[in-house]
Amino acid sequence: MARSKEFEEIEVLDKAVQLFWEQGYEKTSIADLVEHMGIHRRSLYDTFGDKQALYMQAMNRYGQTINTTLEYRIKGSETAREAMESIFDFMIEDLDSAPAGCMYVNTAVELGLRDNAANEMTTKGFIRTEQLLARIIRQGQVAGEFATSRDADELAELLHNALIGIRVWKRTSADLKKLHRIAKLSMEILDR
Structure with a gap:
């Protein structure tokens, strides 16, 4: 008789x-995962596969969570400018309870082109973020909030x-005032 999952x-x-x-991919051992996740080694392998497969599922889950949060913040904004400011504020302040930085950025730096699956996952995540930013920029351009002299896709890039730079700075002891200043100056490009 098969045992039911207890998690x-x-x-x-x-x-x-x-x-x-x-901790990143390479520093995290299976023993670390078993202890932190509170499951048996066999359950980890039976449910998620090997460490690489679990990492890809974790990356996917991270992306879904961040995208859901960003979409929620955007829908709660009355203007495109407010939506963009909300995204910057989220990256600067609201992630304080989470590990430092961005899991996609951390993965790109750690694994880069050495791991094709991780590279593909981070690239797709970055593209999704740029598409989301471009959508906000287009809305702002149509509403007359942002200048139309530049292409929305290029501005999103x-x-x-x-935003990536801010997330990297978050891995240091950077002053929040500095990060807000970077955000404010970055957004000024939308007015030119």
Whole structure:
């Protein structure tokens, strides 16, 4: 008779996300995962596969969580400018309870082109963020909030780069005033 699972997959996957996000892929051992997730080694392998497969699932879960949060913040904004400011504020302040930085950025730096699956996942995540930013920019341009002299997709790439920089700075002891100043100056490109 097969034993029933004694854990919720999403709950333990979120614990894996937290650990991988905090420590990175290479520093995190199976023993670390078993302890942090609170499941048996056999359950980890039976449910998630090997460490690489678990990492990809954790990356996917991270992306879903961040995208859901960003969409929620955007829908709660009355203007495109407010939506963009909300995204910058989220990256600067609201992630204080989470590990430092961005799991996608951390993965790109740690694994880069050495791991095709991780590279593909981070690239797709970056593209989704740029598409989201471009959508906000287009809305702002149509509403007359943002200048139309520049292409929304190119502006999104530039603002995404600023967001990545902010997330890297969050891995240091950077002053929040500095990060807000970077955000404010970055957004000024929308008015030119």
